C-alpha cells in the first residue's frame with residue numbers, strides 16, 4: 001500500500017511520457033487519431049487509469065509504443081491535461097516535488113522526427129510552454145506540489161544540438177530552465193563528443209543532470225564525471241566498478257534511480273527486483289532518489305516506486321524519507337522553495 005504520509009519527490013520524469021492510458025484515449029479521440037488496436041485499454045478495476053499494452057521482449061516495441069502514444073499529445077490543452085493529471089495524482093500519493101525532462105524546441109515543431117533542423121513555430125512553442133507552466137502553477141496552487149524543469153538535448157543531435165538548445169533557451173528565457181541534461185540511447189554518443197556544448201552550459205550556470213550508466217556501463221559514468229554533474233539519470237551500472245562507486249560518494253553525486261523503468265528495459269535487471277543494485281549503492285553511501293522515468297509508459301507512479309522500494313526491496317520508512325531528502329538537496333529549484341517544502345513536509 002502506498003503510504004501517503006511519507007513525503008515523496010522525483011527528479012526524473014519525461015514530461016509527455018507521464019501520460020496515463022485513460023488520458024491518452026481521451027486525447028486521441030479529441031485529436032481524431034486512430035490508436036493501433038489493443039495498444040491502450042480503458043480503466044478497469046485492476047488498472048484504474050487504464051493500461052498500455054505492448055511487448056517488452058523487443059526494445060523496438062517499446063520505442064514504437066512510446067512514439068505512438070506521445071505523438072497523440074499535440075495541442076496546448078493536451079499538454080496541460082497530461083501534466084496536471086500527473087502532478088495532482090502524484091500529490092495525492094504524497095509527492096511534494098517533481099522535476100521534468102523537456103526538449104524545449106520539440107514544443108514548437110510539428111514533425112517530431114526532425115526537430116533539430118526544423119523552423120520552430122514561435123506561436124506553437126509559446127502556447128504549449130504556457131500550457132505547461134500553467135499546469136504546474138495550477139497543480140501547485142491546488143496541492144502544494146512544486147515543479148522544475150531540466151532542459152535536454154538528444155544524444156543523436158551531437159554537439160550542434162546542445163548549442164541549438166542553449167541558443168533556443170537564451171531566446172526564450174524562463175526561470176524554470178535551470179538544469180541541463182542529455183536523453184536518448186547512451187550508445188548514440190559519448191560525452192566527449194559534446195565537450196564544447198557541455199562547457200558552455202556549465203559556464204552559463206546550468207546545473208548538470210545527464211543520463212548515464214543505464215544502457216552503457218561504468219565508463220559512461222566516468223566519462224561524464226569529467227564535467228562534474230550534480231546528478232546522474234540512472235547511473236546504476238556504476239555498481240560494476242567499486243572505484244566508481246567510491247568516486248560518486250566522494251563527489252556527493254545523486255543518482256536518479258528508476259526501478260520500474262530499469263526492471264522493464266534493462267536485461268540485467270529483468271529477472272527479479274532483487275537483482276537491481278539500488279540496495280548495494282544505498283548501503284555503500286551513494287545518494288539515491290527515486291523516480292518513474294516514464295510514469296505512463298511503465299504504468300507506475302511516484303507512490304508505486306516508493307512502494308516497490310518498501311514492500312519488495314525492504315527499505316524502511318526512514319530510508320524512504322532519505323530518498324526524498326536527497327531529492328530536495330539535489331533539486332534545481334530555488335533554495336527558498338526547498339526550505340518551504342522541508343518545513344511543510346517535516347523533512
Ligand SMILES: [Zn+2]
Pocket residue numbers: 012014211233293
Ligand atoms: Zn530518463
